[in-house]
Amino acid sequence: xxxxxSWISVYPEIILLIMACVIALADLGVKSPRRTQTYLLSLLxxxxxxxxxxxxxxxxxxxxxxGNMVVSDPMGNWLQCFATIAVMVSLVYGxxxxxxxxxxxxxxxxxxxxxxLLGIFVMISGNNFLVIYLGLELLTLSSYALVxxxxxxxxxxxxxxxxxxxxxxxxxxxxxxxxxxxxxxGSLDVSAVFKAINSGQIKHQVLVFxxxxxxxxxxxxxxxxxxxxxxxxxxxxxxxxxxxxxxxxPKLAAFAICxxxxxxxxxxxxxxxxxxxxxxxxxxxxxxxxxxxAQTNLxxxxxxxxxxxxxxxxxxxxxxxxxxxVHYAANAYSSSxxxxxxxxxxxxxxxxxxxxxxxxxxxxxEISDMAGLNERSPLxxxxxxxxxxxxxxxxPMVGFYAKLAVLQALVASGGVFHIGLAVFAVMxxxxxxxxxxxxxxxxxxxxPLTAGTMSAPFDVRAVLSLNGAxxxxxxxxxxxxxxxxxxAVVQMLGT
Amino acid sequence: xGLLSLAIWTPIVFGVVLLALGRDDQARTVRWVALIGAIVSxxxxxxxxxxFKLGTAAMQFVEKAPWIERFNVxxxxxxxxxxxxxxxxxxxxxxxxxxxxxEVITRRVNQYMGAFLILSGLQIGVFCAxxxxxxxxxxxxxxxxxxLIIGIWGGPNKIYAAFKFFLYTLLGSLLMxxxxxxxxxxxxxxxxxxxxxxxxxxxxxxxxxxxAFLAAFAVKVPMWPxxxxxxxxxxxxxxxxxxxxxxxxxxxxxxGFLRFSLPIAPDAAHEWSGLMIALSLIAVVxxxxxxxxQTDMKKLVAYASVAHMGFxxxxxxxxxxxGLSGALVQMVSHGFVSAAMFLSIGVLYDRAHxxxxxxxxxVVNTMPKFTAFALLFAMANCGLPGTAGFVGEWMVIIGAxxxxxxxxxxxxxxxxxxxxxxxWMVKRVYLGPVANDHVKALKDINAREFLMLSLLAIAxxxxxxxxxxxxxxxxxxxxxxxxxxxxxxxx
Numbered sequence: 006x007x008x009x010x011s012w013i014s015v016y017p018e019i020i021l022l023i024m025a026c027v028i029a030l031a032d033l034g035v036k037s038p039r040r041t042q043t044y045l046l047s048l049l050x051x052x053x054x055x056x057x058x059x060x061x062x063x064x065x066x067x068x069x070x071x072g073n074m075v076v077s078d079p080m081g082n083w084l085q086c087f088a089t090i091a092v093m094v095s096l097v098y099g100x101x102x103x104x105x106x107x108x109x110x111x112x113x114x115x116x117x118x119x120x121x122l123l124g125i126f127v128m129i130s131g132n133n134f135l136v137i138y139l140g141l142e143l144l145t146l147s148s149y150a151l152v153x154x155x156x157x158x159x160x161x162x163x164x165x166x167x168x169x170x171x172x173x174x175x176x177x178x179x180x181x182x183x184x185x186x187x188x189x190x191g192s193l194d195v196s197a198v199f200k201a202i203n204s205g206q207i208k209h210q211v212l213v214f215x216x217x218x219x220x221x222x223x224x225x226x227x228x229x230x231x232x233x234x235x236x237x238x239x240x241x242x243x244x245x246x247x248x249x250x251x252x253x254x255p256k257l258a259a260f261a262i263c264x265x266x267x268x269x270x271x272x273x274x275x276x277x278x279x280x281x282x283x284x285x286x287x288x289x290x291x292x293x294x295x296x297x298x299a300q301t302n303l304x305x306x307x308x309x310x311x312x313x314x315x316x317x318x319x320x321x322x323x324x325x326x327x328x329x330x331v332h333y334a335a336n337a338y339s340s341s342x343x344x345x346x347x348x349x350x351x352x353x354x355x356x357x358x359x360x361x362x363x364x365x366x367x368x369x370x371e372i373s374d375m376a377g378l379n380e381r382s383p384l385x386x387x388x389x390x391x392x393x394x395x396x397x398x399x400x401p402m403v404g405f406y407a408k409l410a411v412l413q414a415l416v417a418s419g420g421v422f423h424i425g426l427a428v429f430a431v432m433x434x435x436x437x438x439x440x441x442x443x444x445x446x447x448x449x450x451x452x453p454l455t456a457g458t459m460s461a462p463f464d465v466r467a468v469l470s471l472n473g474a475x476x477x478x479x480x481x482x483x484x485x486x487x488x489x490x491x492x493a494v495v496q497m498l499g500t
Numbered sequence: 501x502g503l504l505s506l507a508i509w510t511p512i513v514f515g516v517v518l519l520a521l522g523r524d525d526q527a528r529t530v531r532w533v534a535l536i537g538a539i540v541s542x543x544x545x546x547x548x549x550x551x552f553k554l555g556t557a558a559m560q561f562v563e564k565a566p567w568i569e570r571f572n573v574x575x576x577x578x579x580x581x582x583x584x585x586x587x588x589x590x591x592x593x594x595x596x597x598x599x600x601x602x603e604v605i606t607r608r609v610n611q612y613m614g615a616f617l618i619l620s621g622l623q624i625g626v627f628c629a630x631x632x633x634x635x636x637x638x639x640x641x642x643x644x645x646x647x648l649i650i651g652i653w654g655g656p657n658k659i660y661a662a663f664k665f666f667l668y669t670l671l672g673s674l675l676m677x678x679x680x681x682x683x684x685x686x687x688x689x690x691x692x693x694x695x696x697x698x699x700x701x702x703x704x705x706x707x708x709x710x711x712a713f714l715a716a717f718a719v720k721v722p723m724w725p726x727x728x729x730x731x732x733x734x735x736x737x738x739x740x741x742x743x744x745x746x747x748x749x750x751x752x753x754x755x756g757f758l759r760f761s762l763p764i765a766p767d768a769a770h771e772w773s774g775l776m777i778a779l780s781l782i783a784v785v786x787x788x789x790x791x792x793x794q795t796d797m798k799k800l801v802a803y804a805s806v807a808h809m810g811f812x813x814x815x816x817x818x819x820x821x822x823g824l825s826g827a828l829v830q831m832v833s834h835g836f837v838s839a840a841m842f843l844s845i846g847v848l849y850d851r852a853h854x855x856x857x858x859x860x861x862x863v864v865n866t867m868p869k870f871t872a873f874a875l876l877f878a879m880a881n882c883g884l885p886g887t888a889g890f891v892g893e894w895m896v897i898i899g900a901x902x903x904x905x906x907x908x909x910x911x912x913x914x915x916x917x918x919x920x921x922x923x924w925m926v927k928r929v930y931l932g933p934v935a936n937d938h939v940k941a942l943k944d945i946n947a948r949e950f951l952m953l954s955l956l957a958i959a960x961x962x963x964x965x966x967x968x969x970x971x972x973x974x975x976x977x978x979x980x981x982x983x984x985x986x987x988x989x990x991x
Contacts, residue, residue: 379652383519383611394644399670400637406568409633409681413571416681424682431674438670442647442663450651450659484568491570 011070025119032112058086099246121147164242179222185215230288240308289316340410377453388473515617534613557980581977661736672719679712710768720753739846746838783810788917826895833888861935888963
């Protein structure tokens with residue numbers, strides 16, 4: 006007998022699943038080359054799901070459903086809500102681009118995006134190793150297909166191939182690690198695993214052996230050094246509209262499974278995984294930032310910058326437990342959550358501008374393609390500049406507060422060594438500032454290569470302006486979103 | 501809304517409006533809106549002086565509201581005798597700069613004017629912030645408009661200069677960020693400056709904090725040997741950018757010493773005062789000599805700025821009343837004088853498009869009115885009694901003599917260098933017979949330039965003749981600060 010609460014907790018998933026199928030079918034009857042009806046139906050679905058998730062999140066109730074298989078807690082609900090919005094925004098930005106490149110035929114882009122989002126939902130609300138894994142596979146399989154959506158394009162196909170092979174390898178790692186944990190603890194249930202590890206009855210070596218594989222799998226999905234190789238190639242090779250889908254919402258899911266697996270499942274092993282995360286983080290900050298300097302392709306540069314930003318997220322995740330004391334955990338994990346959220350918000354806007362600059366037969370993905378953007382359109386140049394300053398962590402953009410929160414968590418959690426790490430992180434963001442500034446230089450100081458103003462459909466213009474404005478407003482008043490993250494994480498840890 | 505909020509947000513709101521105003525065919529409207537915005541922003545700072553209570557070191561016009569509750573960051577503003585004149589100076593320079601850019605800037609006028617207005621609001625925010633994080637946000641945010649000002653409207657090598665400016669100053673302030681977070685943790689979760697001032701700290705912690713703050717502020721001041729960005733940036737920046745940079749932005753660093761380094765880490769400040777005095781003296785003497793051999797007028801004035809700011813840091817670390825008050829007066833007077841010097845060079849550059857001293861000679865023959873102003877500012881720059889430049893330097897030198905005779909002697913000798921490089925430049929540029937056809941073709945200043953230069957001339961003369969309004973305001977705060985710094989905070 007499945008109780009009513011279980012069903013309520015997965016309503017958003019159910020709606021999403023049904024509508025993804027309905028949209029795939031309904032598209033058969035759509036004739037318009039821009040797929041306006043499919044598009045509107047998808048947006049409507051997403052809006053309803055986002056509103057539902059937000060109402061759950063505001064309700065603040067934690068529900069375990071289907072015999073502990075899934076959990077619906079405020080942290081998960083907020084992440085799902087933001088992921089839905091991110092997919093929505095990605096579709097808005099990506100549609101004109103996709104339409105110009107004949108990617109909308111058959112409407113798969115919409116249904117695949119919804120299936121990917123469903124995977125994200127399952128990952129975030131999964132409370133069982135297998136459920137989480139299923140969600141992950143649903144997301145990644147949809148993503149592989151999305152990357153390969155331009156069948157006739159060689160680079161996109163190559164990117165899809167790379168993504169598929171490396172992604173499968175990573176899934177294998179994760180699955181192997183999870184099976185080790187299962188073997189050691191005898192359970193797939195996240196909270197049962199936690200209890201088993203906490204009892205101290207299980208041999209530490211076996212657990213750590215499994216943990217190494219779990220962390221490697223997660224590192225692949227987050228895209229941190231040394232498991233980052235797929236990120237630049239896929240970001241660059243995928244059609245930009247799909248890059249946006251991969252770079253946005255899935256990061257929220259990756260963060261969520263880190264929390265579910267490492268924190269909720271394996272917190273007693275924190276001493277071990279925190280050290281691993283630290284190594285990954287230092288590597289990501291170093292290689293991500295240094296490699297980004299050498300890039301001339303904007304998408305590739307942003308890919309390396311993603312790697313470095315994920316390094317920052319890990320800095321927060323590794324500051325939760327000090328000498329077995331979980332006093333700092335809420336502070337640390339909420340800073341990471343805030344970081345991921347602001348990062349996704351910024352990424353959406355920056356790729357939105359890149360998509361806007363692309364025209365039929367012209368990709369506009371070199372940094373030099375941005376030349377003189379300020380003279381062509383001060384508004385879009387302004388939005389892009391806000392994004393880049395935010396990524397560089399310059400106040401009063403929201404990215405600064407994200408860095409501040411993570412650094413604060415880091416310094417609060419430890420002694421001299423952590424302060425040294427904080428100094429290292431800020432020095433790396435100084436290097437980061439250089440390549441972001443270079444793009445701003447191209448936009449503002451260089452002469453435009455092509456004259457002519459830019460036009461964009463109304464929906465893109467409106468959402469993009471809103472997105473840019475939100476970055477600034479959050480920069481002036483970041484308190485609300487920070488408090489939201491803190492409350493969500495406190496409730497998650499409390500249960 | 502309090503007066504300080506008005507002083508900060510009026511120019512920013514006007515600046516945002518200007519950014520939205522758009523195209524260059526509306527340049528006339530844009531200029532007038534900018535001028536009105538700058539004047540209104542200046543006027544709202546005047547009640548601060550009128551309502552300022554003398555004889556107390558407490559913060560006045562305090563505003564406090566929670567801003568980021570999660571980190572206990574407050575929107576906490578206030579001014580005391582140290583910051584009051586800097587606020588007014590900033591708003592004043594902003595008016596002058598808008599006038600200076602009037603017809604000189606023809607490309608993207610709205611962005612130019614908007615950037616300056618926003619910059620002015622942010623700088624006032626730095627001087628008013630009583631919360632560490634709020635201070636940092638304003639401090640860093642000033643980089644953005646300045647970067648764009650240099651990069652868009654600068655000279656031929658502007659890209660290099662813009663990057664050097666941004667990255668150099670960011671390097672310093674990022675270390676300060678770590679220091680601020682460290683203090684937040686140490687103080688049990690507070691970014692309040694007053695709390696930090698009372699926070700006892702161990703010796704090593706103080707030393708580390710002192711050097712982290714030094715990294716941020718020394719680059720900004722700039723002190724020798726991290727001054728190398730300044731000449732490059734000044735040379736490439738547009739005239740208005742140079743004026744704001746020299747007049748206000750350098751003061752952000754000097755002000756930081758007074759709000760952070762000295763009161764938060766007083767023991768470290770005492771311990772390292774020898775080093776700081778040495779660096780300041782090198783700036784005063786050595787950089788003064790470097791200025792002597794410059795062939796580019798802007799570079800010369802830029803090096804002179806470094807030398808003058810050396811007096812400021814010297815005054816800080818003497819730890820006596822005259823030295824510190826003198827340094828504060830010097831900050832304000834240097835604001836007027838350096839802005840005036842850069843704007844004078846701008847007047848010449850707009851006509852002849854050269855900053856080389858060698859391309860001029862005998863300007864007095866064709867531009868008598870302008871030369872009169874230029875001479876006045878040059879005299880102020882070398883510290884002639886009766887001008888603003890004299891008061892501060894003289895006080896610092898007396899302070900130095902009080903501390904140690906030879907120290908005062910070395911500082912005083914720099915006056916000779918100051919006179920040498922300034923007067924030599926004046927001789928080569930303004931005096932003598934007309935050197936070439938370019939100089940022959942020069943037209944004297946128009947009404948706009950006359951207005952701009954006379955505003956500055958009035959300020960320079962007034963401050964030189966009657967510095968009492970300045971020193972009166974500063975007096976109590978200075979005494980209080982010295983009292984605070986004299987007490988050990990070691991645990």
